[in-house]
Amino acid sequence: AQSVSQHNHHVILSEAASLELGCNYSYGGTVNLFWYVQYPGQHLQLLLKYFSGDPLVKGIKGFEAEFIKSKFSFNLRKPSVQWSDTAEYFCAVKDGGATNKLIFGTGTLLAVQP
Amino acid sequence: DTAVSQTPKYLVTQMGNDKSIKCEQNLGHDTMYWYKQDSKKFLKIMFSYNNKELIINETVPNRFSPKSPDKAHLNLHINSLELGDSAVYFCASRGELATGELFFGEGSRLTVL
Numbered sequence: 467a468q469s470v471s472q473h474n475h476h477v478i479l480s481e482a483a484s485l486e487l488g489c490n491y492s493y494g495g496t497v498n499l500f501w502y503v504q505y506p507g508q509h510l511q512l513l514l515k516y517f518s519g520d521p522l523v524k525g526i527k528g529f530e531a532e533f534i535k536s537k538f539s540f541n542l543r544k545p546s547v548q549w550s551d552t553a554e555y556f557c558a559v560k561d562g563g564a565t566n567k568l569i570f571g572t573g574t575l576l577a578v579q580p
Numbered sequence: 581d582t583a584v585s586q587t588p589k590y591l592v593t594q595m596g597n598d599k600s601i602k603c604e605q606n607l608g609h610d611t612m613y614w615y616k617q618d619s620k621k622f623l624k625i626m627f628s629y630n631n632k633e634l635i636i637n638e639t640v641p642n643r644f645s646p647k648s649p650d651k652a653h654l655n656l657h658i659n660s661l662e663l664g665d666s667a668v669y670f671c672a673s674r675g676e677l678a679t680g681e682l683f684f685g686e687g688s689r690l691t692v693l
Contacts, residue, residue, distance in 0.1 A: 510670065512681060512682075572621070573622070573623075
């Protein structure tokens with residue numbers, strides 16, 4: 467079955483710093499990939515998704531992610547973070563089986579210091 | 581107008597009790613899910629229903645029983661609650677079949693004392 471790895475468990479940045487969060491999935495073929503964000507005390511919201519086409523995907527709030535098939539990666543980036551970006555970030559991949567379930571990574575907690 | 585709504589948002593109860601969490605979506609989706617988020621924020625799928633039919637049942641104790649009276653509702657009943665059941669439970673519904681994007685409810689925080 468598919469699995470997702472997020473290697474950064476906790477990231478601390480100052481405002482205006484650039485962000486890159488790593489995400490790797492376990493096997494190839496056709497994949498649908500997602501980044502979700504969970505602000506403190508809130509539910510998960512979709513930041514962006516990739517399912518085909520341009521491997522550089524732009525999402526909300528200035529986030530983008532690049533799908534690199536050869537590296538099984540879908541890293542999240544933002545050129546300049548803000549204090550309001552403090553949240554937990556989850557990478558997810560759609561499992562290719564009949565159930566189409568989303569498999570989530572363990573999350574990365576981003577803390578942005580003002 | 582909340583797309584995926586769950587009740588209650590908070591639930592505090594004693595070990596051994598039985599409790600239910602309700603979920604409703606007004607997005608017209610056919611597929612709904614329950615995810616459990618533990619204290620380390622790890623999200624694990626529990627169940628999924630497609631148009632009232634169970635399609636995913638991950639290795640979950642049979643104390644947990646989902647019920648889907650219609651495709652807009654997916655409720656979760658938990659019998660004989662244990663300390664380890666304390667978590668945030670998220671309901672979700674699935675959008676387009678092709679992309680598999682999930683829309684999440686606001687979560688129900690269950691605390692078992």
